[in-house]
Amino acid sequence: MRALYSSRFSPDLSPFAVQSNSTTTSTSFSRPHCNYDVFLSFRGEDTRKNFTDHLYSALVQLGIRTFRDNEELPRGKTISTELLNVIRVSKISMVIFSKGYASSRWCLDELVEIVHCKNTKGHTLFPIFYHVDPSDVRNQTGTFAKAFARHEELSQTDMERVQRWREALTDAANCSGWDLKCIANGYESRFIREYIIEEILCKVNPNRLNVAKYPIGMKSRVQDIKDLLNLGTSDVRIVGIYGMGGIGKTTLAKAVYNEICVVFEGSSFLSNFKESTEKPDGLLHLQEQLLNDILRRNLKIDNVDRGITIIEERIRGKKILVIVDDVDDFEKLHWLVEKEWLGPGSRIIVTSRDEHVLSPLRVDEKYKVKKLNQMEALRLFSWHAFKMADPKQDYSELSIQALGYAGGIPLALVVLGSFLKDRSVAEWKSEMERLRSTPNDNIQKILRISFDSLKSPINDIFLDIACFFVGMDKEYAIKILDGCNFSPGIGIPILIQRSLVTVDFQNKLMMHSLIRDMGMEIVRQESPKYPEERSRLWLHKDVLNVLHNHTGSKRVEGLIFNLLVLDDEHLKTEAFTNMKNLRLLQINSVYLKGSYEHLSKELKWLCWHNCPLEFLPQNFHLENLIILDMQHSNVKQVWKKKKIFNELKVLNLSNSKYLTKSPDFSEVPKLEILLLEGCTSLVQVHESIGYLKRLVLLNLQKCKKLRNLPSSIYKLESLETLVLSECFNLKKFPENLGYMMALTVLHVENTAIKQLPSSFSNLTNLETLSLRGSECLIESPEFVQTSRLKELILEGCTSLVEVHKSIGLLKILKELNLRGCKKLRNLPSSISNLELLETLVLSDCLELDKLPEKLGNMKALKILLAGKTTIEQRPSSSLGLMRNPAIMSSSWISPKNSNHISLLPSIFELSSLTNLRELDLSGRNLSEDEFPIEFGYYGN
Secondary structure: OOOOOOOOOEOOEOOOOOOOOOOOOOOOOOOOOOOOOEEEEEOHHHHOOOHHHHHHHHHHHOOOOEEEOOOOOOOOOOOOHHHHHHHHHOOEEEEEEOOOHHHOHHHHHHHHHHHHHHHHHOOEEEEEEOOOOHHHHHHOOOHHHHHHHHHHHHOOOOHHHHHHHHHHHHHHHOOOOEEHHHOHHHOHHHHHHHHHHHHHHHHHOOOOOOOOOOOOOHHHHHHHHHHHHOOOOOOOEEEEEEOOOOOOHHHHHHHHHHHHHHHOOEEEEEOOHHHHHOOOOHHHHHHHHHHHHHHOOOOOOOOHHHHHHHHHHHHOOOOEEEEEOOOOOHHHHOOOOOHHHOOOOOEEEEEEOOHHHHHHHOOOEEEEOOOOOHHHHHHHHHHHHHOOOOOOHHHHHHHHHHHHHHOOOHHHHHHHHHHHOOOOHHHHHHHHHHHOOOOOOOHHHHHHHHHHOOOOOHHHHHHHHHHHHOOOEHHHHHHHHHHOOOOHHHHHHHHHHOOOOEEOOOOEEEOOHHHHHHHHHHHHOOOOOOHHHOOEEOOHHHHHHHHHHOOOOOOOOEEEOOOOOOOOOEEEHHHHOOOOOOOEEEOOOOEEEOOHHHOOOOOOEEEOOOOOOOEOOOOOOOOOOOEEEOOOOOOOOEOOOOOOOOOOOEEEOOOOOOOOEOOOOOOOOOOOEEEOOOOOOOOEOOHHHHHOOOOOEEEOOOOOOOOOOOHHHHHOOOOOEEEOOOOOOOOOOOHHHHHOOOOOEEEOOOOOOOOOOHHHHHOOOOOEEEOOOOOOOOEOOOOOOOOOOOEEEOOOOOOOOEOOHHHHHOOOOOEEEOOOOOOOOOOOHHHHHOOOOOEEEOOOOOOOOEOOOOHHHOOOOEEEOOOOOOOOEOOOHHHHHOOOOOOOOOEEEEOOOOOOOOOHHHOOOHHHOOOEEEEOOOOOOOOHHHOOHHHHHHOO
16 A cells, blocks of 8 residues: 555545655656647747747746757758657747848748647647747748748758748748747846737646636636726726536636636635634634735734734735635635735625625626536536537437436536436436436536435435535545444445546545535434434534433444543533444544543544543543554553554654653454554654554655654565654664564655664665765665665765765666765765766755766656756767657756866867757856857757
């Protein structure tokens, strides 16, 4: 099992994969099958170092995938197949017509292909007239006439090619584009920022929200909203979108966001406002999200009142877009954004089920989302029922019947279509019969039909998710549900298939608010008057009523009760006496008084953040527990005597600052995840940890007082991930570390470890090794030929003198990061054997004065030398012979701020670097004679 869980392992927080912070960079040329947003065509001698460089940087900084051709074949050769392929897979071509553009045959051949793609494949062409008159390009006059006179003189036997060039120039010049001398008073930076970038962003929009799998009927509705927003004016406007649940308000708002967000300085889409504000600290989290989205910084806010001030200070005067989805209380909205704070041209969009909510907001325009018309409804339904735009032949009449029940409501159409998918005609007729008793437009009853078809235990999975697990990490929920014997591995995919549950990009379980409301209503209807007779309790008032009056019954299976902080609200354990079947319990910041034998023995999940106990009572029967989540607790020992946890799989004690030693694990045979991150008082991990034969993840990050690891740790035969970062006092590993054969990820960052044990070379399954910031490390580990290491991070190992020569055995190593290894004097020659190495980071290696010979063996190497370096001795010219794979790759050699670099040709023979795509010389003062004459061949 490779799932990695964070220390903040809780229902509303996604676990994070333990990741290296190693430097990674993107190259300007990837495999041609990877689509580019923009292809730049330009004459290198005219614009490479000024306009094109500025434009390219601006595009890349905004996440626009841009191909810049920095390579021009010598005169007489044809344009490469690889470059033609790049043009064909790009969405947009930007052709920078400069005075010397037409003198390049390469450029003209490029243009012919670009125009061909425009005319045959819908490719977009934007011409940019850089100090040339568009009429000169269109008619081949001025400097273009001189260039063509030369071409015709040299190409008397190939006049057809010259004619294609002329036609391509005329076609391109007639496209809508920009003339520098007529825009922004000729100021290039403003020209790029305010005109070109905005237009391109509107076309490619790199920050898109996921709208809908089949956005039927969306285009006209988006245009309606854009008309109401009146984006061309400088006033600040608020537009309200309202309509019944399931009508598509959120989907429409997302689609509008995708189209217009790029024209603002910052933008934020705040989803599920109503649900978020009902949670503890919900408004606080929304304030943080708003700031982080707009400022693109990770800011934390202590309290809501302070948040208002910070938001006002940080966004005042900015042109921003804010969309707040599902607003039920206009007063809460004022805690997030006020119209008066915003700069000219800003827009606020609010969605709500209730039109009356919009009136106090002083909205400028209101838009009621209409149902889909018959044709739109049929298409949406058919895509979900048949995966095609129209119904199958035998299902046409039945489909029309289904539309009658769904009433043009998108959510009902999606759920009903998904429900009927892959069913026989007879089954369709049976379901249509059931639907006859459902009033038209009663979406809840339509959704209920899909739920009623679920068999046990899938219906229990659905109700658990609806009441407790929305926003929970999928893998975390699966462990809980699996412990309840609900077979979530089968059940959750069925719920996803039925469109009742979705999984977002962070692997969180999500539900449409109407579907969740339906699930909660199903539980409420179990006993409308008496909440204690319901299977699940989550409403604060209901839970408090049941616990205060001790009316809980055996019907209760799950209960969530969260307080913001520990306060005087002390509850008695006796309140749980009759809840014999309680399996799910979350009581964050709750203080329980009394004997713990009253709590259910059937508990599978206990989430008790900020638990006030110093240890778990001996009479607290947790024999069937699957997950014990006690983050930020006051525990010192967890349990005093041995306790039997035969079923426990996850133990999370992260940030329990009083915990001094881990518990005895000898009776916890099934533990898979052990999280002790941030236990700053922990000095000892119990020797019995060796009993955990199933443990796959051990996280001890920030255990600052931990000095040693138990020798038994080598017995963890299933351990895949070990995190020891920021264990500042950890000085050595056990000698038998190498017996942990399943280990694939090892993070030992910012520790006091001086060297790795000799058995380290036995870790042949290790894929990621990060020793970042290990200042005492003198020598890198020794490796063996069978090693699977792909990522080796030695960044900041300031005492590192030598990289072991065995590094050449790492046949599949892709990244080697030696940034800041100040005492490193040389690299072993064996490094040239690393044929798959993609990134070599040598920034700030102050004593490294030369690069290894024969780096040409590497296929796609990026050498990063940003910062300070003393490299002066050039490598063998074979550096320039890096072998291309079947599809051209690239090299990135960036000696930025490398102050000790002397003449460029004495470092790299640029004329032989046939792969070179980018050479960053910013910060350098180089004269013309410092460039090799052959560099002109790299032209474009």
